[in-house]
Amino acid sequence: MDESVGRGLRLNAAWMAFSVLAALAAYAVACLFPEPPASETVSLGLSGWSRLILVAASAVLGGVALRAGSGPRGDWPVWPGSIPALAACLVLAGAMALGERSLRGKPGEEIQKFRTDDGPGPVIQWYRPGQMDSMGLLCRGGAVCALAGAFLLLIPEAGRRVCLVLTAAFHFCGILSAVFSVPPPNGSAPWLVQQAWVHIYRPYLQFAYLNNAYHFYSPEPGPPSFMWYRIDYADGERRWLRYPDDLRSPVRMHFQRLLSIGESANQPSGRDPDQLRVEEAHQRIGQMLRMPELPRDFVTPVAWRDPAPNTRILLGSYVRSVADSFPKSDKTGAEIIEIRLWRVVHSIIGPEQLGRGVDPGGRKFFVTCYQGLYDKAGIARTADPDEPLKFWLLTAYDRDDLARMRERAAEQEVRMIRIRDLRATGEFTGARQAVIEEEIKALGRLRRDLEDRLAGRKPSEIDLFAIQAEIDKFPPPYTEVK
Numbered sequence: 001m002d003e004s005v006g007r008g009l010r011l012n013a014a015w016m017a018f019s020v021l022a023a024l025a026a027y028a029v030a031c032l033f034p035e036p037p038a039s040e041t042v043s044l045g046l047s048g049w050s051r052l053i054l055v056a057a058s059a060v061l062g063g064v065a066l067r068a069g070s071g072p073r074g075d076w077p078v079w080p081g082s083i084p085a086l087a088a089c090l091v092l093a094g095a096m097a098l099g100e101r102s103l104r105g106k107p108g109e110e111i112q113k114f115r116t117d118d119g120p121g122p123v124i125q126w127y128r129p130g131q132m133d134s135m136g137l138l139c140r141g142g143a144v145c146a147l148a149g150a151f152l153l154l155i156p157e158a159g160r161r162v163c164l165v166l167t168a169a170f171h172f173c174g175i176l177s178a179v180f181s182v183p184p185p186n187g188s189a190p191w192l193v194q195q196a197w198v199h200i201y202r203p204y205l206q207f208a209y210l211n212n213a214y215h216f217y218s219p220e221p222g223p224p225s226f227m228w229y230r231i232d233y234a235d236g237e238r239r240w241l242r243y244p245d246d247l248r249s250p251v252r253m254h255f256q257r258l259l260s261i262g263e264s265a266n267q268p269s270g271r272d273p274d275q276l277r278v279e280e281a282h283q284r285i286g287q288m289l290r291m292p293e294l295p296r297d298f299v300t301p302v303a304w305r306d307p308a309p310n311t312r313i314l315l316g317s318y319v320r321s322v323a324d325s326f327p328k329s330d331k332t333g334a335e336i337i338e339i340r341l342w343r344v345v346h347s348i349i350g351p352e353q354l355g356r357g358v359d360p361g362g363r364k365f366f367v368t369c370y371q372g373l374y375d376k377a378g379i380a381r382t383a384d385p386d387e388p389l390k391f392w393l394l395t396a397y398d399r400d401d402l403a404r405m406r407e408r409a410a411e412q413e414v415r416m417i418r419i420r421d422l423r424a425t426g427e428f429t430g431a432r433q434a435v436i437e438e439e440i441k442a443l444g445r446l447r448r449d450l451e452d453r454l455a456g457r458k459p460s461e462i463d464l465f466a467i468q469a470e471i472d473k474f475p476p477p478y479t480e481v482k
Helices: 003-032 046-071 083-103 133-156 157-180 193-207 212-216 252-264 275-289 309-325 350-356 399-423 430-454
Strands: 110-115 125-126 225-233 239-243 336-346 368-373 477-481
Touching: 003 046, 003 083, 046 083, 046 133, 046 252, 083 133, 083 225, 157 193, 225 252, 225 309, 239 252, 239 309, 252 309, 309 336, 309 368
Parallel strands: none
Antiparallel strands: 110 125, 225 239, 225 336, 239 477, 336 368
């Protein structure tokens, strides 16, 4: 054997050994200093950062070993010259599998349960994921790619070309399935495309996050969602922020990509029977109060929707990011007291409205959904004065609208109490009784909230972002002193 070749093999073996040692060190740290259960606050700590750095070093060293085993020109080696590269692929796959075990944390507290029926049936529990579960998933993907590379090194060049062409075809067919699986208006998607999307392509596209944009822009995209934040500081300064913001994006594509921030917050919760009771109660309340209809892009009965558990996690992370970007007020450097969050949708008017001269920027075409009150750590506060209006889709309502809704809320509350008391025995199922109880509670909360606003104990107008009517133009200023 040539001396230079032997030196290269020894160097390749050294790189592989270092890669394995780094992965073993990360696994040892994970065993000795396990990650605490996930919570609303994110803190990797010394153990988390150590594991992350060691796994990244293992991946880099494995890549260097693969590059060294591919030959001086970096081309595809031919058997038996491909043995060093094959060994590097197998070692890298093992290191990445070990890295996944090192980064996957323990699930946190239970967020939501999904019942499969209305009785004592199976329950699917949804837990808060570990802080670095996504990095562990990335390591699993790296291990799969390394094993695929090892397989390609075992077959002749013609077979490699065929495999690469089929892989590219599989990828682009997956993108097409994401596009064509969305049913057109008043129609249905092709059966074959639906089956391919559900059973084959969805896990792959969700892993690569190639499904949202292709779904959103086809066949007829709806209005995007924007996130509005109001930061209140201890010195009275108030700052308004909008994400994404086309005025602050350096290029149009940057703004377009950031639209996924708002869309990620527009994911409803799972429709288990318990959740359906709460949702049905709120939808019936919206119908009983005869609230003014939303713009045409919204299905009128769906006026309230509880966000999904993963959406709640994302909302907290959004608040933390904003708090880190603007931790102190501009005037005195005061700390953050609280942050309020809204999801705002600018509805798209129809061509007939545009032809009549309707202003597309009119306030009635902006629909807001209050997402809650948070502290600067991204933890939702339970003591929220605007809790009765949380997760409702609302447009701008004046004082007369509030008075009418207050009267209807009082009438419907009395009516539902009578129904509960007079017909509770034998006429309704347990599920229907639960819906009635939810309706009575929600009607009472809304009635008291509307009474407070009409009596002057709260702002008397539900307006954009508002729930507090404190701005008289759209959009609100970025910094506002109160």
